[in-house]
Amino acid sequence: MSLSFFKKSIGIAAALLIMVASCKPADAQSRLRNTRFINAALKSSDSTMPELIMKVASYTSTIDRTSFFLNRKFDVTQISLDLPDIEKRVSGFKRRLEERGSQMNLRSLNSGLIILKEISRGLSSDQSVLTDYSRELTSSNAEIKKILNDTFGNIPSTDTILSEQIEDIHEEGRKLDVLQQKSISKVNLLRNRISLSLLQATDIISDMQYLTTALKLGMWGREQPPLLNIPIDQYKSSFAESAGLALKRSVKIIGIYLNNNWNTVILGLLVFLFFTIWIGLNLRRIRLQENAQSVFLPMHFLSKNLLVGCLMALFTYLPFFFGNAPMSLMHTLELLRLIALSWLLYPYLTERSKVLWIVLSVLWIVYAWDDLLIDSSFGERWELFISGIALGLICIKILSSKKPNFINLPESPVTKALLIFTLAQVTLSIYFNITGRASLAKIFGVSAIQCLMLGISLKIFCTMVLEAIYLQSEAYQDSRFSDFIDFKNMQDRFLRTLWILAILAFTFSLSRNLTLFDAMTNTLASVFNKTRSVGSMAFTFKSVAVFIFIIWISSTISGIINFFFGNNKTINTGKRNRIGSMMLLIRLATWTIGFSVAVAAAGVPVSKLSIMLGALGVGIGFGLQNIVNNLVSGIILAFERPLQIGDTIEVAGKIGVVKEIGVRSSKISNNEGADIIIPNGDLLSQHVTNWTLHDRQRRVEFTIGIPYQIDVKQVKLWIVQALAGNEKIMQDPAPSISLQQFGNAAIEIQIQFWINEIAEASSIRSNAMIAVYDVLLQNGIQFPHPAMVAAPEIAQGN
Numbered sequence: 001m002s003l004s005f006f007k008k009s010i011g012i013a014a015a016l017l018i019m020v021a022s023c024k025p026a027d028a029q030s031r032l033r034n035t036r037f038i039n040a041a042l043k044s045s046d047s048t049m050p051e052l053i054m055k056v057a058s059y060t061s062t063i064d065r066t067s068f069f070l071n072r073k074f075d076v077t078q079i080s081l082d083l084p085d086i087e088k089r090v091s092g093f094k095r096r097l098e099e100r101g102s103q104m105n106l107r108s109l110n111s112g113l114i115i116l117k118e119i120s121r122g123l124s125s126d127q128s129v130l131t132d133y134s135r136e137l138t139s140s141n142a143e144i145k146k147i148l149n150d151t152f153g154n155i156p157s158t159d160t161i162l163s164e165q166i167e168d169i170h171e172e173g174r175k176l177d178v179l180q181q182k183s184i185s186k187v188n189l190l191r192n193r194i195s196l197s198l199l200q201a202t203d204i205i206s207d208m209q210y211l212t213t214a215l216k217l218g219m220w221g222r223e224q225p226p227l228l229n230i231p232i233d234q235y236k237s238s239f240a241e242s243a244g245l246a247l248k249r250s251v252k253i254i255g256i257y258l259n260n261n262w263n264t265v266i267l268g269l270l271v272f273l274f275f276t277i278w279i280g281l282n283l284r285r286i287r288l289q290e291n292a293q294s295v296f297l298p299m300h301f302l303s304k305n306l307l308v309g310c311l312m313a314l315f316t317y318l319p320f321f322f323g324n325a326p327m328s329l330m331h332t333l334e335l336l337r338l339i340a341l342s343w344l345l346y347p348y349l350t351e352r353s354k355v356l357w358i359v360l361s362v363l364w365i366v367y368a369w370d371d372l373l374i375d376s377s378f379g380e381r382w383e384l385f386i387s388g389i390a391l392g393l394i395c396i397k398i399l400s401s402k403k404p405n406f407i408n409l410p411e412s413p414v415t416k417a418l419l420i421f422t423l424a425q426v427t428l429s430i431y432f433n434i435t436g437r438a439s440l441a442k443i444f445g446v447s448a449i450q451c452l453m454l455g456i457s458l459k460i461f462c463t464m465v466l467e468a469i470y471l472q473s474e475a476y477q478d479s480r481f482s483d484f485i486d487f488k489n490m491q492d493r494f495l496r497t498l499w500i501l502a503i504l505a506f507t508f509s510l511s512r513n514l515t516l517f518d519a520m521t522n523t524l525a526s527v528f529n530k531t532r533s534v535g536s537m538a539f540t541f542k543s544v545a546v547f548i549f550i551i552w553i554s555s556t557i558s559g560i561i562n563f564f565f566g567n568n569k570t571i572n573t574g575k576r577n578r579i580g581s582m583m584l585l586i587r588l589a590t591w592t593i594g595f596s597v598a599v600a601a602a603g604v605p606v607s608k609l610s611i612m613l614g615a616l617g618v619g620i621g622f623g624l625q626n627i628v629n630n631l632v633s634g635i636i637l638a639f640e641r642p643l644q645i646g647d648t649i650e651v652a653g654k655i656g657v658v659k660e661i662g663v664r665s666s667k668i669s670n671n672e673g674a675d676i677i678i679p680n681g682d683l684l685s686q687h688v689t690n691w692t693l694h695d696r697q698r699r700v701e702f703t704i705g706i707p708y709q710i711d712v713k714q715v716k717l718w719i720v721q722a723l724a725g726n727e728k729i730m731q732d733p734a735p736s737i738s739l740q741q742f743g744n745a746a747i748e749i750q751i752q753f754w755i756n757e758i759a760e761a762s763s764i765r766s767n768a769m770i771a772v773y774d775v776l777l778q779n780g781i782q783f784p785h786p787a788m789v790a791a792p793e794i795a796q797g798n
Contacts, residue, residue, distance in 0.1 A: 059147045059169050066140050066176055076133065076190060079126050083193060086119060089256065090197050093204050106219075106439060106515050107371055109212045111253050111326040116205050118260040123198040130191045134184060141180040147173045215439065216515070222436040227381055242380065246372040250328035257326055268318040276310040279468050282475040295474045300409060301344050301460065302467045309464050312340035316461045320505060324517050331368040334453070338364060341457055348409040352401075356394055363391055364449050371446045381433060384441055388430040391449060395423040418455040422448045447513035454509055458502040465498060547598045554594025588635065630664045633680035637661060643683070643690050648758050650689040651678060657759075697730070698758040700765045704772065705746030710781055712739065712747060718779055722771040723753060728764050730754040746783075 093112060097104075104112075148170065225231065258265060279302055286295050296303040315337035319330055338361060349357055366387050370380060399419050404411065412418075425448035433441035511517045528542040638661065643649055647658045649668065654676055656668035666683060668676050706715055716737045723735045735753035742748075751772065755764050776783075 059150075059173075060165075062143055062147065063169060063172050063176060066144060066180075067172075076130065076187060079130070079190060079194075083126075083190065083197070086123065087193070087197050089115075089119060090200050090204070094200060097204055097207060104211065105373075106212065106215055106443070107327050109208050109215070110515060110518075111328060113205060113208050113212070114324060114326050115253060115256050116201050116208070118257060120198060120201045120205065122260060123194050123201065127191060127194045127198065130187050130194065134187045134191065137180055137184050137187065141177065141184065144173050144177050144180060148177060219437060219439040224381075224436045224438045226436045227385060227434045230378060230381060240379075242373045242377050243369060246369070250332075250372050253326050253328045254332060257329055261322060261325075264321050265318075268314060268321050271317075272310060272314040275313070275468070276306065279310070279471060280306055282468075282471040285475040286471065299467050299470070300348065301464050302471065305344055308340050308343050312337060312344060312457070313461055313464060315340060316457050320508065324512065324521075328372055330512075331371065334450075335365070335368065337457060338453065341453075341460060344460060345456075348406045350403070350405060350407060352403065353405045356398070359390065359394060360449075360453070363387055363394075364453055367446045367449045370442060381438060384433050384438075384445055385430065388426050388433065388441075388445055388448075391445075392423055392426045392430070395419045395426070395452075399423075412459045414455070414459075418452060422452040425451065443514060447510065450513050451506070451510060454506060458505060462495070462498040462502060466495060550594055550598035554590050554598075557594075558590045630680045633684045634662065634664065634666075637666075637680060637683060643688065647690055648696075651683065651686055654678075696758050697754055697756055698761050699752055699754050700761055700768070701750060701752040702765060702769055703740055703748055703750050704776075705743060705748050705783060706776070706781060707746060710747075712749070715749065715776065715781070718775045719749075719751060719772055722775040723751075723768060725771060726764070726768060728755055728757075728760065729768065730756060 093116060097112075283303065283306060286292050289295065301309045315333050319325065319333050322329070342357070342361060345357070346354065366383065370383060370387075373380060398405065399416065405415075425444045429441045429443075429445035429448060432438075432444065511520050528545060529540055531538055531540055533539070637643070643658055643661075645658050645661060648655070649658060651668075654668070654670065656670035656676055659667040659669045659675060662680075665677050665679050668678065670676060706712070719737050720735065723729050724731070729735065730753065733754055735751065738750050738752075740748040740750040751768075753768070755761060773783075
């Protein structure tokens with residue numbers, strides 16, 4: 001075999017491998033071409049064949065791969081379809097700003113800013129995609145041009161099939177080059193159009209922000225004539241014209257905003273479906289119980305109107321998913337919330353409160369509609385004044401009335417504070433309206449009614465959340481998992497959390513109503529993102545807040561684990577909680593993972609962390625030995641599990657039930673109701689008696705004395721009879737009755753028996769002693785008294 005033949009074979013084999021390994025899926029014509037090429041390569045004896053085959057295989061692979069990606073990956077059809085609508089919107093905002101910019105109010109400017117920022121984010125995303133496309137297409141086109149400029153076709157070859165293959169490569173390369181040039185031109189054209197629209201949107205946002213700042217600075221001065229001195233021809237548009245224009249514009253704004261935030265809507269609906277199904281299943285489970293009516297008695301909303309209640313909850317939390325959304329969308333969701341809230345609340349209102357609620361609902365609709373108006377009008381000024389007077393009178397009437405507002409529904413403790421806050425805002429609205437500060441009058445009037453209705457909604461929302469927890473507890477009260485959960489305690493604790501969340505939601509909504517949301521977020525961002533330094537260490541409040549927040553989350557998760565698998569039911573029922581000892585390891589793992597994530601998220605350098613750990617090691621060596629000893633002892637207790645939550649133990653002369661196995665110490669509850677805190681190190685270093693390590697059985701004993709003249713065998717039979725009548729005394733092993741000793745006054749008999757539950761030892765022992773005493777007394781046996789025997793002995797001694 002010659003060397004040239006060997007080289008040729010190696011070259012052909014390498015080329016074939018390249019074609020098989022690198023070619024993308026091709027059409028039938030391409031597969032046929034490759035098959036013909038392989039057959040020709042195997043039959044050819046040309047000395048130039050290996051080099052030619054290598055190039056043809058590589059170029060074929062490149063062409064097939066480029067064709068595949070050009071047809072599948074670089075698709076800009078959707079961007080091309082969406083761009084004209086975006087350009088139209090941007091041009092519409094620009095035209096509106098040029099024509100009516102000086103007449104736009106804060107709400108209108110804020111809505112425009114929100115929509116334009118959404119459009120800008122979408123344009124930036126499309127621009128990034130197109131930039132990547134352009135870069136990849138340019139790189140791919142350079143490879144095609146390299147193929148077209150290669151002179152490999154000039155290499156002499158007598159094989160006609162190979163020549164056809166080379167010609168096919170050139171032909172397809174030229175076609176691909178044309179297609180790539182068209183695609184690059186199309187992508188670059190779209191990039192230019194998007195860049196222009198993005199630039200225009202950025203300019204409009206800048207102008208609107210300037211107008212917003214100017215309006216906020218100028219609204220504290222008198223911007224319009226005083227209410228009582230308004231000329232009839234002061235305003236160009238009537239109230240009806242402004243209202244109709246506001247409605248049309250609001251519909252467009254809602255459509256644009258939801259089109260860019262459909263994922264948020266889907267998330268809110270998924271949460272709604274989850275809780276509706278969860279609560280519905282619990283309701284169905286309870287209705288199958290015999291005591292269903294008594295279970296539903298403490299409930300007010302979910303048991304009667306599940307769908308309406310869940311819809312009301314949806315429209316309460318969904319606005320907070322959007323962040324700073326346009327007020328037209330917010331008011332639409334709030335209107336739906338008002339309808340659901342009225343449906344739920346109306347049956348519990350007194351006759352007087354029903355009238356007040358109807359008036360409040362009408363006032364809310366008036367204020368919400370007024371908030372959407374673009375231009376001020378003569379009718380709007382007087383409508384704000386009359387609505388403010390009506391709202392103020394309602395607040396005063398409710399505050400001054402001693403009668404309850406609800407039937408079978410508790411009054412909220414914050415009702416008075418909420419009404420006073422609403423009255424203060426509406427008073428400012430009336431004052432600003434009278435003095436000609438129309439923007440401030442609208443802002444404070446809308447904020448007043450919004451805060452009042454939101455406060456009521458949050459109260460009902462919190463009540464329904466507690467009802468959902470109550471339903472869960474009642475639906476699964478007989479389940480094994482329920483043994484480890486105290487739902488009553490859960491409701492009490494969760495109520496505090498709900499109040500905190502309600503306060504945060506109220507504050508968030510208030511800042512949005514007073515048009516302070518952007519200012520608040522910008523101020524917080526500047527404060528938290530500013531770099532500060534202490535010595536050589538640089539940090540930001542953001543990193544510190546992230547670190548504290550993650551540590552707090554870890555602590556909360558640890559507390560939830562401890563709470564859900566707590567020991568209250570274990571202590572009360574005497575059941576042993578096998579999960580309890582593992583909780584310590586889970587909580588330690590939660591803390592460790594949380595600390596690691598907090599350090600990584602806060603950006604703490606590893607070198608500084610090493611210094612901190614070194615300092616901690618020195619502290620352990622000098623003064624923290626006991627703490628570390630207890631910590632390690634707690635981990636050993638969790639692994640070895642010599643005791644668990646619910647066990648009855650005795651240590652250092654103290655006996656009680658294990659209530660908690662903590663990181664540093666454990667708690668036992670004694671019979672007097674006190675909690676004894678024992679360091680974990682003592683539980684390992686001292687002798688611990690675990691009465692319930694394997695089971696909860698215990699031996700109980702007591703001793704009695706009978707006179708010498710009594711038949712002992714008959715007494716034993718009577719005692720056996722008395723003990724057999726007690727169902728809580730085990731008969732296997734059978735009770736033991738034995739003579740202890742011959743005393744001075746009586747024969748001492750020891751009675752021993754076993755019981756199944758150590759927690760009932762005292763009561764069972766007492767009942768057994770009473771039964772033995774009664775049966776012996778009924779048979780005429782008198783128990784000897786020690787004093788009656790001691791007196792003759794003393795006399796005899798004299």
